[in-house]
Amino acid sequence: MKWFDYAAPQSLPEALELLARPGARPLAGGTDLLVQMRAGQRQAELLVDLKRIPELNELQCDPGRGLRLGAAVPCCRIYEDAELRRRWPALAEVAEMIGGVPIQSRASLGGNLCNAAPSADSVPVLIVLRAACRLVGPSGERRLPAEDFCTGPGQTVLGPGELLVGFDLPPPEAHSGAAYLRFTPRNEMDIAVAGAAAAVGLRDGVIAWARIALAAVAPTPLLVREAGEFLSGKPANSENLQAAAELARSAARPITDLRGTAEHRRHLVGVLTRRALEKAVARAREVRA
Amino acid sequence: MSQRLYTVIGTRPVRHDGADKVTGRAQFGADIRLPGMLYGHVLRSPHPHARIRRIDVAKAEAFPGVLAVVTAADLPEGPDRLLELVEGTLPLSYVRANVLARDKVLYKGHAVAAVAAVSPHVAEEAAALIEVDYEPLPAVLDVLEAMREDAPLLHPDLRMREFGEPTGKPSNVADHFRHLLGDPEQGFREAELIIEREFRTVMVHQGYLEPQNATALWNQDGRVYVWTSTQGAFSAREAIAWVLELPVSRLCVAPMEVGGAFGGKIRIYLEPVAALLSKKAGRPVKIVMPRRDVFEATGPTPGTCIRVRLGTRRDGRITAAQVWMAYETGAFPSGQCGFGALCILAPYDIPNVLIDGYDVVVNKPSTAPYRAPGATQAAFAAESVVDELAERLGMDPIEFRLMNAAREGTRRADGLKYPRIGCVEVLEAMRNHPHYRAALEGPHRGRGVAMGYWFNIGWYSSCTISVNPDGTVNLVEGSVDLSGTRTSIAMQAAEALGLRADQVHPRVADTDSIGPTAVTGGSRTTFATGWAAWEAAQDVIRQMKERAALLWEIGPDQVEFEGGVFRSGERSMRFEELAARLEETGGPVVGRGTVNPSSAGGSFAGAIADVEVDPETGKVNLLRFTSVQDAGTAIHPGAVEGQMQGGSAQGIGWALNEEYHLSPEGTMLNSSLLDYREPTALDLPPLETVIVETPEPDHPFGVRGVGEANIVPPPAAIANAIYRAIGVRLRRLPMKPSAVMEALWSKER
């Protein structure tokens, strides 16, 4: 690996000042960044460690305001938080899928989002849970929904010197549920061949709203609006769920690469979307304290 | 088990090397730190096939912190000659060319140059400054393509050998051999049911966790010290000596703890490079291979195309077999097709057999053995056709195999008669096992079985045993310990001397400190080196009897030894008591044992696999797996179980998700442990094991090597289970989810 310098700022302003320097890059868990730098896929002259900055490491579950999650919070803190696990089970589950235990001790959802791999597992979940991303940079703060953050494989909206601070998730409605399912040949330590996240809100047994987002079948994680809108106002029976899954399947634009064939991926989107919807509906029907 | 016959053999002592391994003190090759040590980095070819026009190392040599740069020009270039190495019989020029490419690179990842510097990072940065002028050439990557007349030739000087005789025809086919038994045409005329199928398997890797490494010191007295992760210090010494054109005595090779090898660490890669760098820099140099290079530039196992044709009578008796098998050997002709040919029909007594085998070079890394090399691909083909025949005849798959099972006196495909073997006993143990009798309900579930064989080898080993005053003994051996053989050999010495296993202190020595000992491979070590230890123990006993005779003032032939006690009439003395009196009765007692047994008895292994297939995703979930294997006599049952479980896990990985995924141009796309999918703890069920014991006729304790046969049956057993689960025959490895889906879709069409 080429030489680079390292800084560990204690405050957000200090971090932003460092990130304004040429060749500076943020470092959270590093489980993607260091691998890519060693392989020569990404370069940096200065790594700015985010792990000592309060705003990026906070995790607050508040029944009223929802979840405030720092961008650098490692996956292990997410799935070990009982309150978060109870209210946002899909988020806890996806945090437990990324890599393996030692990876989850370091890897963050902010890192997963900024790495912007089309196969990122946590991004579809953030999308269906209506996560808002909080960015801060030289030109001040801005917010945007998770579905608008990635612009292409490895590309995001982040401007020069701009930093993802964290996420705000609205409080889950009563009678709502979410789930993420992915397909991997191995049961662990694998990258999604295809993935589908689904969230539904029920009102007296009928689907009031639904959001479906896919992984690994488009240049970015993909919110399939038409599939979600199709379900609103419809009963949550297998025909409707299957139809929504078909819409998701036709929206997918998979490629063939070392991890999967386009044909297999397209087929999997249909299967996974249906199963994710079934699990989300089941969770929505559960009465939770 | 063999508990009744022996006292130590059959027990499960903790391995002698255990404490160092669980505390992190065990010394693997990369752990070495010598004063003044430099770090090496190898620059490798980005092209699968290209001519090297020029290499300019000036910028690299000038880079601050760099002390030496070498290329093939630094290798001696004496007259070429044919070498008989463990990896095969091939020209010295080929062996040298694989260490550092001279005028042509033959696979992506082929070593071209190397740098030694004060840190690994500096060495890596400097290597990137080496300018190599390549002239890319068309590459050939598929074994059938490479066999065509018009295929691009890897080696203009390679003449096809037909049945051992050069044919003068330039070709990528390095070798064509044939086995003929009886009259196959007549055999097929008698057959009432004939099935012929074609099978393809893809290149896979041994997948050991420890990357190749080598540290070398070219000493100022001209001797070269090498510390390396190798399966054979003496075989490595021989190969290094040829490559560097040094007498073997100038080399001392010290084998370090080996972090997994499975056949992949017989060949040398970094040792001569580190030595050349050390010679130039005047300081020791350590090179550790990055994981990507382990995949792209060591010795994976051949991909294959195998056609099997079997004929049986209505009553189930197999009358004839015909096999056509082509193995890709990678860049250089060190083929394993011949080994596959010896194993493919080994479990069966077939009177009429014709086998044609081809070793074919392709622009991929030069293949190396991988645990029963060549046999797993072959069994995947044959055991699938055997299963199809059984089903068509309406016979239980094990009964059908039992009816045709090889026994003592059966002739193998190469004509040799089997000595005492345990094929029938293994099949019966499979049939009687609770797993085979258990109900398997539920949709898309199926159970499959398969048989496997490895012939095992004997070869030479040396061992010394010296007696300590406290009655324990030091055992020094030349066999690198891959699978717990320090303990299995110490146990055999203990049994012979009437001692406990912990009273024998085993140590693996370097090439200066013990007699020549062949590589640890071919499942030979517990067999042959164990035998050498038994011989050394007999030598100790003979000398100790003389000492007892001296004390008791009788003739040595009047002294008996049994169960650790010397006796003559009423008088007796325990081994420990006599050991305390060696000084006064004549001085040290050191026993010596060397053996070179002709071939060892082979080992049969069977597998039973239950799978559940998700028809919507194509994923195969292994519900239950049982491995059954003949160990002759299980010295340390726990270590034998470990070999059976490890080999089964590798066979399962090979069956389901492991493959070299190449780009059309010949670049490996999945050269990481993320995308090269070895099974994790969550991908395997508990692995049940059954040890069968049909003693090997010649070995003093009846040992049969167990290291390899267990990897052979899993792919076929799983393929047969998938067929019974979803009704599709998969004839290509790996049987990954997308392949299963495609098979289901084509079945629906």
Add this chain to the structure above:
Amino acid sequence: MPTVFIPPALQALTGGRASLEVEGGTVRELLDNLEQAWPGLRERLAEGDRLRPHVRVAVDGKVSMLGLLERVGPGSEVHFVAAVSGG
């Protein structure tokens, strides 16, 4: 007399015979006697007083390490096979 099995590829040199009974107490003697009856056979299997590099001899099913020096009994079976190793 010991029986020597002829590898398929060399049966052209022995008039298509797959096996032959030959006098001899060692593999060397068998080869020398075979050469009398079937000229050209010896040099396909041996070079001077050594077997060819990738050839081994098996006596009664056991692949020998001694090559031409291996002893042969009156009822023995002798085969010429490829050298093998293992992983």
Add this chain to the structure above:
Amino acid sequence: MKGQKVRVRTTVNGQPAEFLCEPRQSLLECLREILGLTGAKEGCNDGNCGACAVILDKRLVNSCLVLGVEAEGREITTIEGLAQGSQLHPIQRAFLEQGAVQCGFCTPGLILATKALLDRLPDPSELEIRRWLANHLCRCTGYDKVVRAVRQAAAELAEVKA
């Protein structure tokens, strides 16, 4: 700044440890090549094999994906720190008694993963054990005896607590 090594003050196996390193050197490289603690092994250097695992502030991490400089002020436990004096830790003994060690290259990572698991889940099920150990590849054992060793260690540690 360029080319300036960084001073790092940490605690390793309960003892203070201070070293100079370049920012680009991983914690794994610092432990092995600077501090001489070669128990953590490099199997892949990209977080996919678990052979380099150590415990960093109570968290199991792959030390190849942590920079040496990130260890400033932190507490590290390596395999060399598990045994107490001449006594093996119950996990180390269980691995030996159950035959869960063959070549030993993955063993340090697996043992530390087991410690981190049992600290969090004293009585893990077979599935929990296999999921927790999945980042730690082993090519020799097929994991069966490793799972048994974890179960034995869990039972022994439970007795010690009781």
